[in-house]
Amino acid sequence: MSDELPDPDSSHYWEGISNSELRYQLCNSCKKSIFYPRSICPTCGGNDISWQVSSGLGEIYACSTIYRAPPKYKDKVPYIVALIDLNEGFRMMSEIIDFEGQVVSVGKRVQVTFRDDIDGKPTPYFTTID
Amino acid sequence: MTLKKSCAIAGVAESRLGVVPDSTVLTLQAEAMVKALAEAGLEKKDVDAVFSSGNWGRLPQLQISEYLGIQPSYSDSTSVGGASFEFHLGHAAAAIQAGLCKVAVILYGSTQRSRQERRIFEAHTDLGYQYETPYGLPIPVGAYALAASRHMALYGTKAEHLAELAVSTRDWARLNPIAYRREPLTIEDVLNSDMIASPLHRLDCCLVTDGGGCVVVVSPDIAQSIPKEPIWLLGQGESHSHAQISEMPELTITPAKESGERAFKMAGVKHGDLDVVEIYDSFTITVLLTLESLGFCKPGTSGEFVSNGRTGPGGEFPLNTNGGGLSYCHPGQYGIFLLIESVRQLRNECGERQVPNATLAMASGTGGVLSSSSTCILGLD
Numbered sequence: 001m002s003d004e005l006p007d008p009d010s011s012h013y014w015e016g017i018s019n020s021e022l023r024y025q026l027c028n029s030c031k032k033s034i035f036y037p038r039s040i041c042p043t044c045g046g047n048d049i050s051w052q053v054s055s056g057l058g059e060i061y062a063c064s065t066i067y068r069a070p071p072k073y074k075d076k077v078p079y080i081v082a083l084i085d086l087n088e089g090f091r092m093m094s095e096i097i098d099f100e101g102q103v104v105s106v107g108k109r110v111q112v113t114f115r116d117d118i119d120g121k122p123t124p125y126f127t128t129i130d
Numbered sequence: 131m132t133l134k135k136s137c138a139i140a141g142v143a144e145s146r147l148g149v150v151p152d153s154t155v156l157t158l159q160a161e162a163m164v165k166a167l168a169e170a171g172l173e174k175k176d177v178d179a180v181f182s183s184g185n186w187g188r189l190p191q192l193q194i195s196e197y198l199g200i201q202p203s204y205s206d207s208t209s210v211g212g213a214s215f216e217f218h219l220g221h222a223a224a225a226i227q228a229g230l231c232k233v234a235v236i237l238y239g240s241t242q243r244s245r246q247e248r249r250i251f252e253a254h255t256d257l258g259y260q261y262e263t264p265y266g267l268p269i270p271v272g273a274y275a276l277a278a279s280r281h282m283a284l285y286g287t288k289a290e291h292l293a294e295l296a297v298s299t300r301d302w303a304r305l306n307p308i309a310y311r312r313e314p315l316t317i318e319d320v321l322n323s324d325m326i327a328s329p330l331h332r333l334d335c336c337l338v339t340d341g342g343g344c345v346v347v348v349s350p351d352i353a354q355s356i357p358k359e360p361i362w363l364l365g366q367g368e369s370h371s372h373a374q375i376s377e378m379p380e381l382t383i384t385p386a387k388e389s390g391e392r393a394f395k396m397a398g399v400k401h402g403d404l405d406v407v408e409i410y411d412s413f414t415i416t417v418l419l420t421l422e423s424l425g426f427c428k429p430g431t432s433g434e435f436v437s438n439g440r441t442g443p444g445g446e447f448p449l450n451t452n453g454g455g456l457s458y459c460h461p462g463q464y465g466i467f468l469l470i471e472s473v474r475q476l477r478n479e480c481g482e483r484q485v486p487n488a489t490l491a492m493a494s495g496t497g498g499v500l501s502s503s504s505t506c507i508l509g510l511d
């Protein structure tokens with residue numbers, strides 16, 4: 001993680017993660033969810049934007065098991081990176097963890113959990129649910 | 131307003147390709163430009179516009195122009211990944227039509243193979259990328275793997291379908307004397323190659339080679355007096371929808387949908403009119419998604435579309451006839467080679483791999499992580 005982070009757009013998000021809260025934004029003008037956090041609504045261009053807390057529930061939109069990783073992640077392989085569609089209507093990337101005995105595939109329901117990443121920074125991950 | 135026939139391609143050339151250890155990104159671009167200008171019957175002093183895209187060095191557009199000794203009156207370093215050069219051709223056409231330049235060179239070079247500049251690199255860590263960085267997705271392959279997983283889940287596309295495309299592309303490479311990989315390839319070979327990021331195997335992925343290319347674009351008046359047959363730009367469209375894969379609106383529909391629609395409309399031709407099609411093949415899935423997005427087949431049917439060697443030599447849909455980024459060369463940003471092969475097919479210069487009577491060709495580039503697309507339709511007079 002670079003020295004410039006968190007930045008003015010992201011500080012409220014990462015503060016939430018440190019408190020086990022998955023925060024996202026809502027555009028008060030067009031009512032669309034916004035992720036990642038921004039100063040402008042990418043749908044309507046408005047700037048009347050409020051912060052919300054996600055239920056952390058969603059489903060896998062796409063996923064891939066990584067066998068050939070960037071150098072920093074070499075010792076972790078294989079691991080599953082996924083795009084998650086959250087119930088509140090936004091999408092984010094994450095890793096699926098603690099899935100022993102479960103099939104991880106597109107459409108699977110998942111729930112957020114908070115762990116430290118490879119650099120020791122609090123980070124949202126997802127686990128599968130029934 | 132249209133760009134139809136606003137410019138023509140007068141010369142194309144590659145530099146040495148493959149593994150070229152005694153070179154730099156600058157020497158390879160110089161090498162390609164000298165050959166392409168000679169083919170166009172033009173000299174360096176005639177060049178008044180420079181287009182390039184590079185991910186090397188500081189201010190690469192200034193470096194390459196300085197190295198070549200060109201002080202352009204028009205300059206464009208649009209850099210949107212591997213599709214940049216199809217963007218450049220559209221931009222060169224607009225600049226020529228506006229009377230801002232007459233002879234443009236589009237340039238690319240890379241020594242990524244010999245210098246190990248990049249293979250799988252980590253994501254950038256700041257700004258919008260900070261939300262993807264912690265998860266270790268290898269870029270670009272991991273992003274394309276996510277798209278493939280989505281296509282498979284939605285439509286039942288199989289690894290065999292992706293492998294079909296790799297095999298047909300290799301069959302073309304076997305007819306191209308300068309292709310990097312020319313040994314026979316089977317579907318089983320692809321399926322048995324190492325898994326890199328599921329569902330993509332090593333042989334679903336493009337090569338990592340050195341290489342450079344140059345395309346010389348001229349105004350219609352200059353096109354009247356060049357040695358080779360001018361190859362006209364008939365239609366072009368471009369778009370980009372995102373920078374990182376988590377922001378892509380729908381992983382199975384690329385911005386080739388927009389770029390293709392505009393290109394077809396401008397050229398006034400239909401899908402069935404095209405004789406030869408060159409589509410960026412960074413990964414096998416890239417081609418399947420682009421075929422659907424361009425409207426060659428319905429969403430979800432690209433696997434079937436490429437099956438049974440349909441896109442290979444002798445097939446009814448000649449695709450990536452030089453052997454593509456999968457088997458011919460892939461020096462990082464491959465898009466310039468789509469234009470080079472399209473021009474050679476239209477000039478009937480392709481020897482064993484020549485598509486008979488090709489009069490209309492398409493070059494469709496994709497850059498980033500399915501992020502950018504520009505589609506060019508080229509034809510004879």
Ligand SMILES: [Zn+2]
Binds near residue numbers: 027028031041
């Ligand atoms: Zn809005």
